[in-house]
Amino acid sequence: MVALVTPMFADGSVDFDSLSKLIEMHIDSGTAAIVSMGTTGESATLDMDEHCEVMRRTVEMAAGRIAVIGGTGSNSTTEAIQLTRCAQQGGVDACLLVAPYYNKPTQEGLYLHHKAIAEAVDIPQILYNVPGRTACDMLPETVARLASIPNIVGIKEATGSLERLREILSSVPADFDLYSGDDATGTEFLLQGGHGVISVTNNVAPKAMAAMCEAALKGDRTKAMELNRPLEGLHHNLFLEANPIPVKWALHKMGLIPEGIRLPLTMLSEEFHQPLRNAMREAGVLS
Numbered sequence: 001m002v003a004l005v006t007p008m009f010a011d012g013s014v015d016f017d018s019l020s021k022l023i024e025m026h027i028d029s030g031t032a033a034i035v036s037m038g039t040t041g042e043s044a045t046l047d048m049d050e051h052c053e054v055m056r057r058t059v060e061m062a063a064g065r066i067a068v069i070g071g072t073g074s075n076s077t078t079e080a081i082q083l084t085r086c087a088q089q090g091g092v093d094a095c096l097l098v099a100p101y102y103n104k105p106t107q108e109g110l111y112l113h114h115k116a117i118a119e120a121v122d123i124p125q126i127l128y129n130v131p132g133r134t135a136c137d138m139l140p141e142t143v144a145r146l147a148s149i150p151n152i153v154g155i156k157e158a159t160g161s162l163e164r165l166r167e168i169l170s171s172v173p174a175d176f177d178l179y180s181g182d183d184a185t186g187t188e189f190l191l192q193g194g195h196g197v198i199s200v201t202n203n204v205a206p207k208a209m210a211a212m213c214e215a216a217l218k219g220d221r222t223k224a225m226e227l228n229r230p231l232e233g234l235h236h237n238l239f240l241e242a243n244p245i246p247v248k249w250a251l252h253k254m255g256l257i258p259e260g261i262r263l264p265l266t267m268l269s270e271e272f273h274q275p276l277r278n279a280m281r282e283a284g285v286l287s
Contacts, residue, residue: 001033001069001179002026002202002209003040005244005251006054008260014050016057018257022203023061025256029206031066032196032213034058035096038071039133040200040244045262051083056090073098073128077113084121094124096156096198101134107142118149125151130158130181140164144171156181156198162188169193183235187228190216200243201234204250205283233279240272249273250280 004026007018026034036058037043037051046054055070062068070087072095074080084095100113118125127146131137137159146152157164158181168178179196180189186197190213202209208231216224238246242265249268251257261267268276280286 001035001196001198002031002206003035003038003181003198003200004058005203005248005257006037006041006046007251007257008042008262009258010260012260012262014046014054015258015260019054019058020061022251022256023058023066026202026206027062027066030210031202031206032210033067033069033093034062035069035071035198036092038069038096038128038198039098039130040203040247041071042244042262042265043071043073045265048079048082048086052086052090055087055092059091067093069094069096069126071096071098073100075100075103077116080113080117081120084117084123084125088121088123092123094126094153095121096126096128098128098130099134099136099138101136104136107139110136110138110142111145114146114152115149118146118151122151124153126153126177126179127155128158128181129155132158140167140171143168147172147176153177154179154195158182160185162192165189165192165194183238184232186235187212187216187224191219191221191224200238200247201231203247204238204254204280204285205231205234208283230283233282237272237276237279240275241268246272246276250276250285253277253280254285 007015036055059068070092072083072087087095129138154177156179160182177195179198180186183201212227252259
């Protein structure tokens with residue numbers, strides 16, 4: 001799966017033509033699903049109307065050929081419900097809800113937040129735990145409680161901890177899906193029982209990521225590790241500055257999107273250009 005960027009012009013307005021081209025590329029490359037308006041899609045800097053429009057138009061462009069997951073998380077429960085409702089109305093297949101950021105809720109607060117959203121909007125919902133960006137860690141016990149709610153169907157787990165994967169696997173129903181949100185450990189995550197990777201690297205190397213995931217999900221460790229090896233530089237260098245700064249720079253250099261990003265994010269610092277170029281060449285996505 002791809003955590004898709006939102007292409008923008010230099011003035012920060014959304015470039016829907018480039019968005020359409022990215023969607024076609026992912027369909028052609030075998031990407032399993034698109035996450036629209038996740039954190040990689042700069043959800044924090046688009047207003048409510050823009051957020052809903054990007055999700056809706058992504059669904060329209062995908063036209064049933066690839067699953068679309070709408071990023072609808074917020075640190076306001078009310079706003080998360082509103083976003084999830086507009087995603088449902090826009091036709092997404094499921095929603096991805098990042099844990100509330102900045103306000104640092106308790107585990108009980110996390111449980112009640114996600115429970116309220118699930119009860120308010122009848123659509124499959126995927127939890128998203130990324131404590132490195134939210135300052136809030138959803139613990140396995142809380143995940144297990146939430147997994148008992150029928151329309152909470154999985155979690156994107158981005159701690160990078162394989163021990164955390166094992167803890168969650170042992171405490172949730174067999175039909176609860178676990179997705180890695182950490183490209184660097186994604187291959188091993190799949191080999192140890194995970195069900196998918198919601199990937200930043202997949203933006204620039206979709207065919208290679210699809211092949212690696214297929215091998216890992218089949219349990220072919222040798223092939224999966226071999227396919228992942230040329231991608232390791234991307235897994236690291238796409239995070240030299242805050243995501244999605246490096247991946248938008250990479251896609252611009254590949255001629256796929258304009259050089260647009262919204263403040264407070266800025267384009268990639270010059271000191272990181274060469275390391276990322278080298279990683280792109282190693283992965284075979286830049287000549």
